[in-house]
Amino acid sequence: MHHLSIFAGIDVGSLAAKAVLVDRGRIVAKSTIATGADPQQAGKKVFEQALLLAACRPEDIAFIVGTGYGRIALPFAHRTVTEITCHGKGAYHLHSETRTVIDIGGQDSKVIRLDESGRVYDFVMNDKCAAGTGRFLEVMARALELELDELGEFFLQSGRPSLINSTCTVFAESEVISLLAQGETKQNITAGLHLAIARRVSNMAARVGIQPEVVFAGGVAKNVGLRKALEDALGIRFAQMDIDPQLMGALGAAIVAKEEYEGRGWSWI
Amino acid sequence: MVMDLKPKETIGEVRTELALKLEMAKDEGKKVVGFMCSYFPIEMALAAGAIPVGLCGTTGEPIAAAEKVLPADQCPMVKATYGRSVSNTCPIFPLADCIVGETTCDGRKKMYELLAREKPIHVMDLPQKPDERDALIHWIAEMRKLKVFLEGQLGVMISNEDLRKAIKQINKERRLLKEIHACRKHHPVPIMGRDLVGSSTKFGYTVDREEYVSNLTRLLAELKRRIRDKEFACSPARPRILWTGLGNSLGCDKVLKLVEECGGVVVCQEGCGGVTRFDDLADEEAEDPIQALAERYLRVTCSCMTPNTSRFEQIDRLISEYRIQGVIDLTWQFCHTFNIESYRVSELVKGKHGLPFLHVVTDFSKSDVGQLRVRVEGFIEQMTMGRRHVSDRCAQS
Numbered sequence: 001m002h003h004l005s006i007f008a009g010i011d012v013g014s015l016a017a018k019a020v021l022v023d024r025g026r027i028v029a030k031s032t033i034a035t036g037a038d039p040q041q042a043g044k045k046v047f048e049q050a051l052l053l054a055a056c057r058p059e060d061i062a063f064i065v066g067t068g069y070g071r072i073a074l075p076f077a078h079r080t081v082t083e084i085t086c087h088g089k090g091a092y093h094l095h096s097e098t099r100t101v102i103d104i105g106g107q108d109s110k111v112i113r114l115d116e117s118g119r120v121y122d123f124v125m126n127d128k129c130a131a132g133t134g135r136f137l138e139v140m141a142r143a144l145e146l147e148l149d150e151l152g153e154f155f156l157q158s159g160r161p162s163l164i165n166s167t168c169t170v171f172a173e174s175e176v177i178s179l180l181a182q183g184e185t186k187q188n189i190t191a192g193l194h195l196a197i198a199r200r201v202s203n204m205a206a207r208v209g210i211q212p213e214v215v216f217a218g219g220v221a222k223n224v225g226l227r228k229a230l231e232d233a234l235g236i237r238f239a240q241m242d243i244d245p246q247l248m249g250a251l252g253a254a255i256v257a258k259e260e261y262e263g264r265g266w267s268w269i
Numbered sequence: 270m271v272m273d274l275k276p277k278e279t280i281g282e283v284r285t286e287l288a289l290k291l292e293m294a295k296d297e298g299k300k301v302v303g304f305m306c307s308y309f310p311i312e313m314a315l316a317a318g319a320i321p322v323g324l325c326g327t328t329g330e331p332i333a334a335a336e337k338v339l340p341a342d343q344c345p346m347v348k349a350t351y352g353r354s355v356s357n358t359c360p361i362f363p364l365a366d367c368i369v370g371e372t373t374c375d376g377r378k379k380m381y382e383l384l385a386r387e388k389p390i391h392v393m394d395l396p397q398k399p400d401e402r403d404a405l406i407h408w409i410a411e412m413r414k415l416k417v418f419l420e421g422q423l424g425v426m427i428s429n430e431d432l433r434k435a436i437k438q439i440n441k442e443r444r445l446l447k448e449i450h451a452c453r454k455h456h457p458v459p460i461m462g463r464d465l466v467g468s469s470t471k472f473g474y475t476v477d478r479e480e481y482v483s484n485l486t487r488l489l490a491e492l493k494r495r496i497r498d499k500e501f502a503c504s505p506a507r508p509r510i511l512w513t514g515l516g517n518s519l520g521c522d523k524v525l526k527l528v529e530e531c532g533g534v535v536v537c538q539e540g541c542g543g544v545t546r547f548d549d550l551a552d553e554e555a556e557d558p559i560q561a562l563a564e565r566y567l568r569v570t571c572s573c574m575t576p577n578t579s580r581f582e583q584i585d586r587l588i589s590e591y592r593i594q595g596v597i598d599l600t601w602q603f604c605h606t607f608n609i610e611s612y613r614v615s616e617l618v619k620g621k622h623g624l625p626f627l628h629v630v631t632d633f634s635k636s637d638v639g640q641l642r643v644r645v646e647g648f649i650e651q652m653t654m655g656r657r658h659v660s661d662r663c664a665q666s
Contacts, residue, residue, distance in 0.1 A: 082646045084644075084646075122625070122626075123651075
């Protein structure tokens with residue numbers, strides 16, 4: 001019976017698939033792989049990897065919750081829950097003072113408001129385009145011939161950020177190209193891009209209101225430059241979390257799995 | 270007889286069936302008046318002895334043809350309406366003898382100028398500050414102009430007696446519709462939102478008002494029977510949702526379907542084609558039936574009106590009457606008035622009632638269904654994740 005205290009959360013995002021195993025509220029395994037073109041395969045693989053790390057078999061897992069855009073491609077999950085609820089759960093589990101979660105993933109961004117008990121009571125998401133998301137940063141990094149993880153540092157080195165008006169991936173790319181042609185530095189352009197995203201996200205956040213503590217989650221939260229730009233735009237400091245922000249959704253899914261298994265979840269329909 | 274309330278027909282099949290009936294009616298000398306909107310006084314067409322038929326675009330097929338003329342960044346309803354006239358995708362449009370539109374929004378107003386090349390059209394100038402005293406005076410004058418237009422087009426004279434008779438007929442239908450919708454106050458509901466939208470769209474496409482009345486009567490009897498026999502449409506655990514804004518009829522109901530697939534149930538519709546469009550009756554006893562119609566139709570609460578206070582009073586009332594647990598507001602892309610007004614709806618729903626609120630902006634295409642599903646599921650999870658006080662409120666009665 002000992003092993004049936006382990007719960008799994010699998011978050012198949014548009015760019016990365018993540019899995020977290022939780023035992024008595026503690027993370028016992030975590031893994032991340034690129035989603036690629038086969039979300040079903042990625043979900044399976046990332047789960048197997050986590051099982052391997054925790055040295056357990058699929059039948060040792062009490063309950064599995066799938067989340068992320070590829071959640072429907074997980075035939076072995078007992079339940080699927082949206083990443084909205086999961087990000088809220090994950091952040092609240094680690095830090096019960098959390099009232100707002102900003103999540104910027106590969107193809108969407110959201111601002112989630114939580115009540116005192118960690119339930120979602122309001123959220124807002126970007127429209128169907130990838131403006132200001134991880135995909136946006138990928139395309140911009142390519143245009144600037146930089147690695148994705150160099151962007152944050154380049155931002156922090158900028159003396160005079162360029163003015164970039166668009167967070168539309170297509171329009172912003174042409175803005176970047178014309179700025180490069182004008183001889184603008186990569187540092188200033190990178191900073192301009194980050195400020196454009198920060199403006200966009202803080203306008204979105206204004207729709208649901210920002211209440212501290214604020215947690216920044218999702219793959220894009222690893223970018224130190226954007227973290228700083230967002231903190232400045234919102235006039236707050238993000239709560240320090242002892243976890244890779246990209247794993248927040250998978251962690252939340254594992255917590256939902258635990259609550260569901262223990263019957264504290266919700267009456268399903 | 271137990272009535273099947275899950276219409277299997279697509280909107281295309283419903284329209285084809287209506288077109289056949291219209292052709293037969295036309296062979297017998299009947300005239301057909303196409304209308305576009307809840308502001309059209311349908312009584313006027315009935316009083317003229319004509320068959321009123323809704324021609325507002327609610328499907329995606331005609332849009333490609335419309336975009337050859339109209340800019341792509343227009344409201345899908347405006348594009349689909351125009352597209353019906355130029356694309357051969359609509360079997361009904363060619364059968365209309367004339368069309369009546371109103372100056373509700375800029376997109377429609379300018380589109381009607383082009384539609385006028387296809388059919389005789391009369392555009393009523395709709396005042397947009399309905400609470401002003403001059404608004405009614407102007408709208409009465411517009412009603413009289415409409416009467417003259419229809420008399421000319423259809424070669425008839427419309428008497429006050431004809432109008433009173435038509436008002437009584439439409440009121441009879443609206444009383445039935447009001448009662449049908451009131452059945453959904455029951456918890457759990459006797460019918461899913463999408464089934465009611467399907468049935469009422471299908472019944473509404475009619476050439477015979479008495480047949481329409483008898484269909485509505487049977488529908489009402491069936492809903493009452495279900496409530497009596499405790500034969501409910503779904504589990505009481507499904508959160509009860511108020512629908513507002515647009516996207517409320519067969520053909521453009523993708524989000525409505527999504528909401529019920531994801532575990533909610535739409536128990537009330539407010540907004541375009543919703544409950545407030547038929548729980549308001551014209552005065553049957555009025556000395557001047559034209560004035561009675563003008564008064565009635567100026568009370569329609571489309572977001573083209575300003576400041577449109579009564580829409581908010583109605584949403585406020587419906588949230589309580591229908592024991593609503595969450596509100597979805599649907600706006601078609603580029604519909605500026607519903608889009609902006611959504612902020613005030615959110616203030617009322619979230620601020621005053623403390624309920625989850627979801628604003629969806631979309632069009633008739635299926636391209637965003639994946640993204641919409643995340644939002645809709647997240648919204649349903651907001652209501653289903655142990656929100657005890659809400660379910661208690663529902664269980665009370």
